[in-house]
Amino acid sequence: MMAAIKYTNVVKRFGSLQTIHGVDLDIQDGEFVVFVGPSGCGKSTLLRLLAGLEDITEGEIYIEDRCVNKVDPAQRGVAMVFQSYALYPHMTVAENMGFGLKMNGAPKEEIEKRVQYAAKTLQLEALLDRKPKDMSGGQRQRVAIGRAIVRDPKVFLFDEPLSNLDAELRVEMRLQLSKLHEDLATTMIYVTHDQVEAMTLADKIVVLRSGNVEQVGHPMDLYYNPANLFVAGFIGSPKMNFVPVKLQEQNGDQAVIRLPDGQTLNLEVKPEKIQSETLTLGIRPEHLHLEKDSDFTITFNSQMFERLGHSTFLFGEYGGVEGIKVQLRGDPSMTRKGQVPLGVEVKDCHLFDESGISVRPDLKINEQTHG
Numbered sequence: 001m002m003a004a005i006k007y008t009n010v011v012k013r014f015g016s017l018q019t020i021h022g023v024d025l026d027i028q029d030g031e032f033v034v035f036v037g038p039s040g041c042g043k044s045t046l047l048r049l050l051a052g053l054e055d056i057t058e059g060e061i062y063i064e065d066r067c068v069n070k071v072d073p074a075q076r077g078v079a080m081v082f083q084s085y086a087l088y089p090h091m092t093v094a095e096n097m098g099f100g101l102k103m104n105g106a107p108k109e110e111i112e113k114r115v116q117y118a119a120k121t122l123q124l125e126a127l128l129d130r131k132p133k134d135m136s137g138g139q140r141q142r143v144a145i146g147r148a149i150v151r152d153p154k155v156f157l158f159d160e161p162l163s164n165l166d167a168e169l170r171v172e173m174r175l176q177l178s179k180l181h182e183d184l185a186t187t188m189i190y191v192t193h194d195q196v197e198a199m200t201l202a203d204k205i206v207v208l209r210s211g212n213v214e215q216v217g218h219p220m221d222l223y224y225n226p227a228n229l230f231v232a233g234f235i236g237s238p239k240m241n242f243v244p245v246k247l248q249e250q251n252g253d254q255a256v257i258r259l260p261d262g263q264t265l266n267l268e269v270k271p272e273k274i275q276s277e278t279l280t281l282g283i284r285p286e287h288l289h290l291e292k293d294s295d296f297t298i299t300f301n302s303q304m305f306e307r308l309g310h311s312t313f314l315f316g317e318y319g320g321v322e323g324i325k326v327q328l329r330g331d332p333s334m335t336r337k338g339q340v341p342l343g344v345e346v347k348d349c350h351l352f353d354e355s356g357i358s359v360r361p362d363l364k365i366n367e368q369t370h371g
Contacts, residue, residue, distance in 0.1 A: 003029065004029050004065075005026075007026075010024075010046070010049065012045055012057050012211075013057045018057075020042050021211045023042075030187055031204055033202060034202035034206070035190070035191045036191075036205055037208035047191050048159075050189070063076060077154035078154065078155040079147075079148035079157065081144050081158045083159060085140040085141055085144045087144065089131065093131075093143050097143060101114065101151070119146060121183055121184070122142045124143065137164060137165050141161060142173075144161070145161070149180075154186070154187065155186070155189065158189070161190075162174070162192075163192075163194075174197060177190075178201060195234055198219065205217065205219055205235075207230075207231050215228070222235045224362075228357050229242070229280060232350055232358075236284055239325070241324050243259070243282075245280065246258045246277055247278075255351075257351070259319060260319025260320055260321055270359050270361055276354035278354050279351055279352065279359075282351070288344060290332060292341075293343070295344060296343075296344055298341075300317075300324065300326060300342045301340075303315060303317065305336075305337070310329075311328065312331055313328075347363065
């Protein structure tokens with residue numbers, strides 16, 4: 001069972017404080033959509049408005065073409081999984097998963113059938129007779145997800161469900177959630193502040209800031225074509241490097257910019273006239289490399305490094321700009337402090353105007369050759 005979702009000019013105020021500012025958003029049947037952004041950006045509020053746990057101040061939310069603004073939460077066909085497992089400690093796994101159905105008067109045979117299905121889907125069959133205290137955090141979270149599955153909802157809502165787990169369990173549970181979405185083919189909306197979770201789980205990412213949607217798109221669209229400085233800095237790990245540069249001249253879709261070290265660089269830009277001389281150049285740490293055959297080279301002052309085996313991180317300064325990060329593949333023999341020449345390709349350069357909007361034309365993702 002699937003459902004399309006539509007937010008239309010949705011506004012939320014708590015007294016005089018407005019936290020959601022006219023959000024318009026379409027979510028297709030069966031999509032796995034991730035709301036991502038820093039704390040306080042409104043992502044959990046958007047989820048709670050959909051679930052009916054908060055009232056909408058203005059606008060409409062639709063599930064399957066039905067406006068649900070005034071629909072009771074229990075009648076919306078959604079099931080929500082929270083950060084807290086909220087399991088009953090005196091009940092077994094099976095009893096916890098089936099409790100909601102039991103309270104709604106479902107027949108015993110129907111409850112057992114749905115619990116068995118959920119347990120099989122989540123590999124909990126051997127744990128059905130255990131109590132929560134006898135399980136790991138990852139197992140408890142799977143029980144909480146199982147409790148949602150037995151309700152057979154049209155839409156699954158996840159509010160930072162993995163944030164209480166350690167790093168290894170988070171990776172394992174991400175795989176479990178991806179498989180769950182594949183198996184159930186149900187619309188899922190997932191809230192997180194962790195952009196790695198967003199990149200690995202989502203069919204579509206919604207980047208939020210201060211109650212506004214900054215950009216919506218496939219993870220790779222947001223990685224290669226961020227609409228603005230905020231999205232560029234939020235999507236990608238480690239964070240994109242930002243360097244102040246000057247616009248020397250623009251002729252149609254060609255711009256000459258002056259880098260902090262004095263060299264000039266020709267970049268293709270959107271043909272609209274750039275209004276400001278002060279611009280920001282963005283280069284991801286993984287797009288700085290040691291190859292000498294490059295479009296241009298910068299001299300990086302390496303002040304500190306970290307060797308992880310599969311990759312090496314350099315931290316330092318370029319052209320008077322501190323906090324520059326470099327991610328090199330493997331464990332290159334060149335790992336030292338001091339001056340390091342780094343190659344850069346023009347196609348990997350992002351450029352933002354004074355207001356933070358990207359002025360580079362979008363790359364065609366299917367033509368990318370990045371490894």
